Amino acid sequence: MTSEDVINEFRDANALREGHFVLSSGLHSPLFLQKNLVFMNADRCERLCKALAEKIVAQAGQVDVAISPAVGGIIPGYETARHLKVPSMYVERVEGEFKLRRGFHIEPGAKVVMVEDIVTTGLSSRECIAAIQALGGKVVAAACIVDRSGGKADVGVPLISLASLEVPAYPADALPPELAAIPVQDPGSRRLSQKA
Ligand SMILES: O=P(O)(O)OC[C@H]1O[C@H](OP(=O)(O)OP(=O)(O)O)[C@H](O)[C@@H]1O
Ligand SMILES: O=C(O)c1cc(=O)[nH]c(=O)[nH]1
Ligand SMILES: [Mg+2]
Numbered sequence: 001m002t003s004e005d006v007i008n009e010f011r012d013a014n015a016l017r018e019g020h021f022v023l024s025s026g027l028h029s030p031l032f033l034q035k036n037l038v039f040m041n042a043d044r045c046e047r048l049c050k051a052l053a054e055k056i057v058a059q060a061g062q063v064d065v066a067i068s069p070a071v072g073g074i075i076p077g078y079e080t081a082r083h084l085k086v087p088s089m090y091v092e093r094v095e096g097e098f099k100l101r102r103g104f105h106i107e108p109g110a111k112v113v114m115v116e117d118i119v120t121t122g123l124s125s126r127e128c129i130a131a132i133q134a135l136g137g138k139v140v141a142a143a144c145i146v147d148r149s150g151g152k153a154d155v156g157v158p159l160i161s162l163a164s165l166e167v168p169a170y171p172a173d174a175l176p177p178e179l180a181a182i183p184v185q186d187p188g189s190r191r192l193s194q195k196a
Contacts, residue, residue, distance in 0.1 A: 001051040006163035013038045020182035024190045025121040027169035035117045039075040052162045053083035060141035064110040069128040077115040098131040112137040116144040122153030
């Protein structure tokens with residue numbers, strides 16, 4: 001599956017949103033990939049995650065478990081794990097920090113692939129990987145459906161992306177005037193407790 005095929009899945013799901021968005025990292029962007037509109041369709045989700053699982057096996061070999069950061073990573077993490085034929089778990093934010101809850105347990109030394117939906121700066125991936133490593137998991141690779149950094153994000157382990165593209169993103173104090181003129185939306189979950 002090419003990057004263009006992946007972006008076409010987002011386009012067909014009406015998930016390529018234009019406007020003014022504040023991202024998880026705090027950067028601002030004129031484009032948001034509303035991945036939930038993609039993953040809500042089981043056939044579309046299966047096509048993408050099956051292809052991602054094949055890429056993971058080809059580049060990182062077999063793993064023991066897939067672990068994702070909530071919320072966005074849960075569905076693609078589960079579906080990718082299904083094709084890898086391994087269990088799927090997720091970490092979730094508790095007062096801002098990723099924690100493994102809900103009875104999930106990492107076997108010491110387990111080979112883990114960290115599965116994200118979207119990578120922009122890699123911050124959430126690094127936070128998720130650090131949480132897994134602190135619990136004794138060996139993160140052999142990270143994987144994502146779309147890498148918006150065009151390969152520039154460094155998550156500290158090899159990053160396997162199904163699609164790579166470069167999307168502009170700006171610090172809050174360096175917005176282009178045409179972006180500053182549009183009301184801002186904050187669609188993610190990182191700052192959720194602070195949102196109305
Ligand atoms: O590479 P980064 O700069 O960290 O950005 C990507 C992250 O942003 C989104 O999560 P978000 O925190 O917005 O919440 P969500 O998972 O609930 O969508 C997305 O799911 C990734 O986890
Ligand atoms: O960086 C993000 O927070 C982000 C970007 C994007 O396009 N989609 C998304 O869900 N999160
Ligand atoms: Mg996320």
